[in-house]
Amino acid sequence: MGKESLRKRKGENNGKEDGESIQSHEPQTMNLQKQVGLISGICMIVGTIIGSGIFVSPKSVLANVGAVGPCLTIWAACGILATLGALCFAELGTMITKSGGEYPYLMEAFGPIPAFLFSWTSLLVTKPSSFAIICLSFAEYASAPFYPGCDPPQVVIKCLAAAAIVIITIVNSLSVKLGSYLQNFLTAAKMIIVTIIIVSGIVLLAQGKTENFEDSFKDSKISVSSISLAFYNGLWAYDGWNQLNYITEELKNPYRNLPLSIIIGIPLVTVCYVLINISYFTVMTSTELLQSQAVAVTFGDRVLYPASWIVPLFVAFSAIGSANGTCFTAGRLVYVAGREGHMLKVLSYISVKRLTPAPAIIFYGAIAIIYIIPGDIDTLINYFSFAVWIFYGLTVLALIVMRFTRKELRRPIRIPIIIPVIVTLVSILLVLAPIISAPELAYLYCVLFILSGLIVYVLFVHFKFNWPQKISKPITMHLQMLLEVVPAEDITE
Template identity: 80%
Template sequence: MGEESLKRRKGEDRGREDRQSIQSHEPQTMNLQKQVGLISGISMIVGTIIGSGIFVSPKSVLANVEAVGPCLTIWAACGVLATLGALCFAELGTMITKSGGEYPYLMEAFGPIPAFLFSWTSLLVTKPSSFAIICLSFAEYASAPFYPGCDPPQAVIKCLAAAAIVVITIVNSLSVKLGSYLQNFLTAAKMIIVTIIIVSGIVLLAQGKTENFKDSFKDSKISVSSISLAFYNGLWAYDGWNQLNYITEELKNPYRTPAVPGSCCGKLLNFVIEHLKKAVCIEVILVYVAGREGHVLEILSYISVKRLTPAPAIIFYGAIAIIYIIPGDIDTLINYFSFAVWIFYGLTVLALIVMRFTRKELRRPIRIPIIIPVIVTLVAILLVLAPIISAPELAYLYCVLFILSGLIVYALFVHFKFSWTQKILKPITMHLQMLLEVVPEDEVTE
């Protein structure tokens, strides 16, 4: 009996181990987890805002107004506008706790068409052009030491920018960890450079070198066009104040955390490097959210089976960014980006105003004075219309055509879902899925 009991006990133990092994290998679907806290949220916002803009925008703002006085005034105004916009997004983020930034707010207020146009514009205009601007900025500064006394040739800058795009795309497609290491390294380098600039400026002021502040408004060039373009460049440096709303579903406490932009951004500098790992994939969160509604190509919301990276979306952004750097330069792309992004910033803040009257039942843990979204909406309208009226350029026309072309795509592929469009998309999706070894996010196992 003793031996039989021992054998039976061993058999039960083996069975329990087998069941545990089977359970440990059961597929676990990939969902957005509530893991981002207050400090992580602050880190994400400031880490996104402190980017290439601070190294590129000052020169362009000054070139548009041609005097230090109006330049500093515009910088201050851009900071105020970004803060007001962040307050509007704080109310939206605590009222509608869905990821995707502007996308869910436009969906709730105006329906699927404006939301689709936002995702369409983000895919083809704002995200790739932002990527292109950052890489062109890097290329310009990296090549400058090799051409002392003159500007580097545009061909060199564009080739170096394209190489940077390819490297970043490959790194982030191959490994989330490797991508985060690269992000941390670049962030550390960026913070060191910014610190050097700030300290150098303080030292120069302490030494009494204030000649540039004397008659600071003299010989300034003030016009509707110059001020609008200066605002575009200044706001490019501040852009990123809305990034936390792209991952609202991952916030532990949405009421507390989206309120960060308007209050305690100064706390984060000691934590930037540690908490920026999630920021690598912020740009593709929109693809994930829009993919749930069927508003983007299905393949773009797929995830690599082996590497657990959103490889199709990353590769797509990289390819479009390379296309943008071929004809464009930094200033043109900033104008192009800003024109597009402020159309949807304005519409999103307008959605906040509209939902004050149409969605009164929604809980609003943060409720800002109505005058704030009204001001932001009016400024957005001015920023969009002023450059077109006073200094029209082909870049604005191309941008409008890209946005409006989304209506055709929406009608064919989303609204009517014609059978012939599905016959085209299914084999393309299948072949790309096999080539890239990717599957829908809910089929990925940990």
């Protein structure tokens, strides 16, 4: 049924657009469409990076360095590092124009095993758990006005977060354009609250509220360990700087729009982050900021009262926008892993009517809902998040390796070799810092989980062990009929 309707639609399109006969026998390809332009690309970067972190908990950076001056320096330095990392990814993304972010780059440079371990860790831990955390943050802020003076019940927060995941999953499964438009709208909404906080801070500075910036480096705690951990926490707020590489196949003119989106988007986020922190310090001392549970809400209560309700509303918009951007891009990682045979093949199928990787997005949303069920997954995220920088460093190392092993590849963007070297070295430091400064058994569990992917790889990829056809074939067939999806492959009429 799916292939027949596909052929009919392809024939109609050829007759209308190319003036060819409906009976054309040329192969037709069912692939993701290039529908994301420059503005949507910038919004995807800004919207994914700016989530709830900068509004809720910038105190983690301050707690590690102990003073205002080093804190602002760290926020700016994190932005520079994110930009350098994104430029490395821009060269990789224009050299290997495949969706899936790190996955195809690791595949080209090191082969299928590192690529599989990346997809294994990302698909089952880092991506869905991050999606779940963002939606939980949204749920907390969205429900807070209905429970004044007390914390909302956990069951309300979890149900609201699950509802957010379901809605975002449905939107991104239905239409690429709808997901992009929603991202553009939510990015505009979060930039409103960013602008309100920044402008309020500038006004307060103009009124002479500068006492918290005097002796800004006094009482600072500067050490390799503290700086590393401060970077670690700051970069968590910048996480998402590489998201556009997950949808390279859907970018219009990727050679131009990918680097431009990075060069415009990430420095814009960096400027916003630094100015937001300056605004916080105009109304709060370091001690008050460290004692605040939600820094942006405290800022709103002191500056915007009686309109302080604006802050939780727009922070909720910000969180849901970040969740939408994460779902839009991470769904493509599942799609690519399925296409390469590293996940179930049905996850690489594309909707006939919508031209979206619907099975991959639905799978991603389902795993994220599972992560909502435990009482507290913040600790889990902290322990597993350092795994992200293992693969960031490995991917940038792949860029260095391919400079020597794949010289024949066309490189529309070629960055100085010193940039990937710096990013690789910083990645090594970021991975080792939490282990050295606060060694815990949980880091070992994380490494063991990553390596356990080798067992799955050997069984299901290398030896191609398949589930019994009596089980897998009917499931795939019913999913195809239910979701109206077909393989992303050449179909001849």
